[in-house]
Amino acid sequence: MTSLIEIAKQAKQATTGLAKATTANKNDALHLIAQELIKQQDAILHGNQKDLDSAVEKGISASVIDRIRLTPERIETMAQALHELVELDDPIRKTLDDWKRPNGLQITKIAVPIGVIGIIYEARPNVTVDAASLCLKTGNAVILRGSSSAIHSNTILVKVIQDALAKSELPTHSVQLIEDTSRATAEKMFRLNEYLDVLIPRGSKQLIDTVVEKSSVPVLETGAGNCHLYIDQTANVEMAIEIAINAKTQRPSVCNAIETILVERGWFEKNGEQLVRALIEKDVTVRGDELVLAQNNDLELATEDDWHMEYLDTTVSMKIVDDVHQAIEHINRYGTHHSEAIISEDQNNVVSFLNQVDAACVYHNASTRFTDGFEFGFGAEIGISTQKLHARGPMGLEALTSTKYVLYGDGQIK
């Protein structure tokens, strides 16, 4: 087993070859990986079976086992995603800005790879191929650290990727796996500032919080979504109800689903019952504040804890507010700065909401479910950033790039 420091050195070394790689070199490598996945399908399924057996033995839940499971169809989907990635524009070496100084110095700002990216993730082995391919497309070397429950799958997948890289113009060590899944090794990764340019944790809130707390390597934080829908006084009734149902029920387990509905008092007096009944009809459990319960006395009472909750299921909390300002205050206090929506026909209130709510994505008259790299048209997504630096909101290929200033002179001195 290669040591972490050896892996880190090899990754750093690979960045030199990656810096020279053309778009064609990178796309060829992605095609080769897709081919190799299909060719070595049996070996992949064999490795995956070992993880499945061990999961069954450990009594792991059926839903987690399903996330570990690979099938010929799932491998085909991975290969297809690689071919689609080839079609996307290469962001590297793009000129982002360009100007001339009075002294004649020409300054050009271009996009460059970040360097070495570390990814710490849980369970699903498809993340291995997905994350590796996004890093390759952007000219980055990647060090993967998956979970022990998918170690055999990840090991064979990375071997397959490296077999493909060996046939390509890219360095084989552009993609590497840390096979030692101990916590001690993960914690060593947090201190690899000399080699690692960024760490991206993908998985549970607990995993992300640990990385943020302990890592001295810069972290791209992809976080929880305590998202809100605010229904303003002038909201179109049909639209408000339709969006409330969509944002809560279309896929309740994801971060861009809503957790709390804030309703303006006047609108609620007229349409609240219809809203509540429509949600209940879709099997949503509604927890209301006292004002909501005054009208619907069969609901559960929402407590302070509810305003903080990311339920990730079909529960929603509901609160009556006096106006848009109270809604903004609630959202900025309890929200996680992810995705927030207002349904309103009042332009002033819309502007206040969109300007003053502090979130990566703020919506007018649309469902929060669109916070997603593919829905944004990025063609790829490495995660949704809830931090304010570097990248905020859905992160596509651009989020995996850094910049470089290139200065052309003819002898300028200061």
Place this chain on the structure above:
Amino acid sequence: MTSLIEIAKQAKQATTGLAKATTANKNDALHLIAQELIKQQDAILHGNQKDLDSAVEKGISASVIDRIRLTPERIETMAQALHELVELDDPIRKTLDDWKRPNGLQITKIAVPIGVIGIIYEARPNVTVDAASLCLKTGNAVILRGSSSAIHSNTILVKVIQDALAKSELPTHSVQLIEDTSRATAEKMFRLNEYLDVLIPRGSKQLIDTVVEKSSVPVLETGAGNCHLYIDQTANVEMAIEIAINAKTQRPSVCNAIETILVERGWFEKNGEQLVRALIEKDVTVRGDELVLAQNNDLELATEDDWHMEYLDTTVSMKIVDDVHQAIEHINRYGTHHSEAIISEDQNNVVSFLNQVDAACVYHNASTRFTDGFEFGFGAEIGISTQKLHARGPMGLEALTSTKYVLYGDGQIK
């Protein structure tokens, strides 16, 4: 003395008012601060005198004392800088990107303030006004933590700023000082993820390293500069020597001065002696590798340590390389990814160098001394980033902004 947590809460609260502030509100506040600095000049000088007295008492070196010292002229310079900052474009609410999705959803990416910025810095009290004003211009609340040696100066300066803010449309707590300069309080700051969006350390390498290592709050790292000048085979002799002298001697104590000169073997055989003599004439101490010494046996020998050194004085190390590739390898191995220059008339070598050297700023035929927010034309500078995320190279006002996606729909659901 207000507790750290109280300061943090007040800063967070101030962001609401700052989010609403117009460009005029912010510029008015900057003018008011400039006026207040002049008006309360006596009180500022009085506070500063206490720091000077205490520095003398502690036997602090004359050069550090000079950095603490404020004079009517220095206060006037600070006020002038504020008026100049007013003239710069406001980056906030600028539309950075704008597109429409097939489902009719209109997506707009706009620049917004980061939120609450923490700045940890050393000695010079002018940083207090400088950093605070850049944060205000970009709509950020700022928490300042200066050093104990300037505590009286910083306390009165922040009082003056707050007096001005009280007369403005901006919240008074937009700028606050942590008066408790203990290490324990600084370390608490490193964990204030709930309130602080970013920490910017400004000062010694040791200070920056400590913040990077210990902070779970994201850090904007402004780092050391081990910068190189590479003189290629085809380099114009006069230009190469002039730039070498400028990049080393014009201000040796700063991060964008060069520390090592790499010279192509053929060029050195012809022009090396002239280069070395020109440097010595400017009182530069040259430490050469064995090949340099073979031609100039009165020089000191450079050891492995020298390649790592940021001398920050008039010493320079010199090494002979076979070609541009060896130069690139040396730079990527020993450099700090700050500013690197090639002097050459060979287009292929120039392209290789500019593409493959991994640094924030790469120069062709110009001195590295231009890596600076003002020289770049940014009109302001909060520091020079040597990290790859968020901002790289000189950081102007834009580096103090984040982004927000605003989505306009007409009922879109997923």
